[in-house]
Amino acid sequence: MRTKLIQFDTMRLYSICLLMITFLSFELNAQVYEIDDQNGNVITACSGTFLDSGGTTGNYGNDENLSATFQSGSGQPISLDFTTWDVENQANCDWDGLRIYNGINNSAPLIGVFCTVSPGTITSSNANNALTFEFYSDNIINEIGWEATISCNSPTIDFCDPIASGNVDTDGDGVTDFCDQDDDNDGITDASEGYGCGKTSDWGTAPWLWTNGNDNDTLNGIAPDLDLTINVASTTAGNLDALGGTQIDNTYFGGIPQLGVFFDPAANTGTSPVIITLTFSSPVDNFQFLLSDIDERDGNIDQVTVVSDNGNPIMSPASAGVSSVTVAGNVAQSFTGGGNSDNSDTGDVRVNFPQAITVVTITYEEIGGLADPTLRGIGILGGMIFCSGPDSDNDDIPDYLDEDSDDDGCNDVIEAGHTDDDNDAEVDGTGYDTTNGLVIGASSAYTGNNNDVVTDGPDADNDGISDACDSCPTLANPAQEPDADCDGVPTSEDCDDSDATVTNTNVNDADCDGVPTSEDCDDNDATVTNTNINDADCDGVPTSEDCDDNDATVTNTNINDADCDGVPTSEDCDDNDATVTNTNVNDADCDGVPTSEDCDDNDATVTNTNVNDADCDGVPTSEDCNDNDATVTNTNVNDADCDGVPTSEDCDDNDATVTNTNVNDADCDGVPTSEDCDDNDATVTNTNVNDADCDGVPTSEDCDDNDATVTNTNVNDADCDGVPTSEDCDD
The missing domain is CATH 2.60.120.290 (Spermadhesin, CUB domain)
Structure with a gap:
């Protein structure tokens, strides 16, 4: 919201009339x-x-x-x-x-x-x-x-037209702030927001009191909450005096009460400028005043230049007759033969600042070129007019220009009880009056005043937002996040926010499927309900088993792998602890036996740390011909090559790729185990003789060779009749 000064009198209308003349x-x-x-x-x-x-x-x-x-x-x-x-x-x-x-x-x-x-x-x-x-x-x-x-x-300037006058139109309604009675279109007149205009009374009358000879002073309370500091200075040597009071007006300034500035510079000081600085305690607009006694006297020729912190003024001679001063832009000067303007208006110039200003600088010089100019003087601030207003929240924007005068987060248009459906801080209407800038077509407009908008209204939830503008007056919501049912759950995450009568205060669950938003892959679409799976990234892997579920932008669609080590959860002994990564072994029960070789790896609670026995038949994998198929259990025979010959009796059982299905020949010497006296020792190979009892008598000639436990080491006597074979015809 925005504001202008307190209304002291009707000088604003007067100031407009003064400016609407032909300069x-x-x-x-x-x-x-x-x-x-x-x-x-x-x-x-x-x-x-x-x-x-x-x-x-x-x-x-x-x-x-x-x-x-x-x-x-x-x-x-x-x-x-x-x-x-x-x-x-x-x-x-x-x-x-x-x-x-x-x-x-x-x-x-x-x-x-x-x-x-x-x-x-x-x-x-x-x-x-x-x-x-x-x-x-x-x-x-x-x-x-x-x-x-x-x-x-000069052509007549329409100061209400921002294009013609070049003046400010804060609210963009086509009427300058100079003429606009509602400069922020909030449905409250500037006057109701404290804006007003004042003028100088006679110098020497409070608050226009000045101590004669004092070059610096502050005039306090020239309007409510408005002070004016005046500083008169020169870097040139000489005698500088600032005088105030009616005792000098009739002599020098044509009877117009104003502040006199007099300077008698030292010789050979050139233009000997005097700098007069006017500083208001807060911005004023429509500021205008008279400069007086700009003339030529005995070769002294006055020149005055005026600038501000917000652009140059409009200046014009004020005399209705012959003038001793000419004006070009923001510079007024007399001329040779201009004459003495004492006690007349021939040296007067009116200065107008339609735009808001805070600081004005007046430079007063002597341009006659005299080596030793005499005493010279001008009058300033005669008939001064100014307009301003309070700044309730001290944000350097006066209330009449401030959309939120008390900075409570609630725009003035709402606090004043007006309608603002498009939330643009302006009262809703059909257009603007091109003469005074008021909003037209707004039935509720211009019924409020500044007290309505700068007094703290009720704030039931103490969140700093007055109830008039609070989306949830009974629930603290300082950020004013959308929350239709005022349960503290933002609309974007609340599945029942459409029905304000139902309050869901505990769960952020946009689709009401019982899965919190943080874990539900389809929670952005409240029309899709996922009631079974906590799956934040929608890859089909439950959150509890998905190593990348915290990052919904990464989708892992193939593996249940909670710790992201490449080992599926079903085969990884440490998958419950995602901080431990087992990247080399599939070992579900962490017994050091790979899953592919561990008969009890399906049951992670049983640990088999000693034997590689995939089919749990007691035969180590290295000796079990069917250990590759864990569904087949061979519990009786150690037969690595599955040829029916036990490992202990099979000379080629070390090579499971070679199958010996016909002969029991542990030492692979061609003598069957049943006929080989040394077949028990597979490390000894008897490749020439069938001698079961190892008595040196071939089985074919040894009468007791059938009994390997009886050893006949001396005689070849196949029929055991005591006659050696070599001598027995029927042996």
């Missing part, structure tokens, strides 16, 4: 131009007097044929106001007369021929901003002629 600017040399002296000339001027050939004391001559052209020096139309007129009277102006042309020469359009009737005021309306005059007279009878005042007119 005049004047050429440097206010001279007298007699037509005979200027015959054939083009004179560039914005001030001075145009006379006939008789001047101010005589008549014009007979048989004259003279001309002169006046052209504006300001770039604006030039005007001549004929204040005296007496030319020989004849109905058709055949005898004497003055022809006036709207242009730079007599080829321009003829405005008229004047003799009997005065031309009055003539203003140019051509691109050259020029008027041409031709005077003729016959050979008898002449009169006193004429006197005309020269001026250059």
Whole structure:
């Protein structure tokens, strides 16, 4: 929200009237131009007097044929106001007369021929901003002629139009702040928000009290909450005095009460500038005042330049008659022959700041070039007008311009009880009044006042947001997050937020499937209900078993692997502890036996730390021909190559890829175990003799070779009749 100063009087209307005048600017040399002296000339001027050939004391001559052209020096139309007129009277102006042309020469359009009737005021309306005059007279009878005042007119400025005036339009409604009665369109007039305008009373009357000779002081309370500090200084040697009070006004400033600044500089100090700084304690707008006694006296020529912290002012001579001062932009100066303006308004200049300002700097100089200028002085702040308003929240935005005057998070338009459906801090309406800037079409507008918006309203939940603007008045919500049912769960995460009568205060569960938002992959879409799985990244792996479920942007769709070590949960002994990574072994029961070789690896509670026995038949994997198939259990035979020959009796059982299915021959010497006396010792190979009892008698010749426990080491006696085979024909 925003605000202007307290309403002291009706000076704001007065200030507008003053600014809506046609400003005049004047050429440097206010001279007298007699037509005979200027015959054939083009004179560039914005001030001075145009006379006939008789001047101010005589008549014009007979048989004259003279001309002169006046052209504006300001770039604006030039005007001549004929204040005296007496030319020989004849109905058709055949005898004497003055022809006036709207242009730079007599080829321009003829405005008229004047003799009997005065031309009055003539203003140019051509691109050259020029008027041409031709005077003729016959050979008898002449009169006193004429006197005309020269001026250059500026076009009338509409200070309510931001484009035409170049002034600020804070709320963009097409009416400048200077004329806008509601500068923030909140439905509360600026006056109701404390904005008002004040003016100086007589210097010497409170609060306009100044101690004579004091160069620095602060005027307190020139308006509610507004002070003005004035500092007068010069770096040039000399005697500097600031005087206040009516005792000097009648002498120097034409009876206009104001503050006088006088300086007598030392010799050879050049322009000897005096710097006058005006500092307001808070911004003011529509600030205007008079500068007085800008004149020329004994070769001392005054020049005054005015600037601010927010642009230059509009300046114009204030005298209704001949002025001793000319103005160009923000510079006012007198000229040689300008004369002394004491006790008159001829040296007055009005200074206007339609925009808001805080600091104004006035530089007062002597430009006559004198080696030792005498005492000089000007008056400042005569008839001063200013407008301002309070700043309730001290944010450097006055209430009349502040959308939230008390900085409570609730816009003034709402606190004043108005409608603002689009939440733009402006009262809803159909447009703006182009004259005063008020919102039209708003039935509730302009019924509030500043007390409504700067007084803390009820705040039931003490969250710093007044109840008028609080989305949940009974639930602390300082950030004002959307929460339709005011249960503390944001709308974006609350499955029952559509029904404000149901309060879900414990769970962030947008789709109401019982799975918290933080663990539910489809919780963004409340129309999809996932009631069975906590799966934050929607890869089909429950959160409890998915190593990357904390990062929903990574999807692991193939493996249940809680600790992300590449070992599926079902085969990883340490998968319950995701901080431990087992990257090399599939060993579900952590007994050091790989899952592929461990008969009890399905049951992680049983640990088999000694034997590789995939089928749990008691035969180590290295000796079990069917250990690759854990579903087949061989509990009786150690037969690594599955040829039916026990490992203990099979000479090739060490090589499970070779199957010996016919012979029991442990030492692989070609003698069956049943006939080989040394077959028990597979490390000894008997490749030549079948001698079961190892008595050196071949089985075929040994009568007791069938009994390997009886050893016949001396006789070859197959029938055991005591007759050696070599001597027994029937052995």
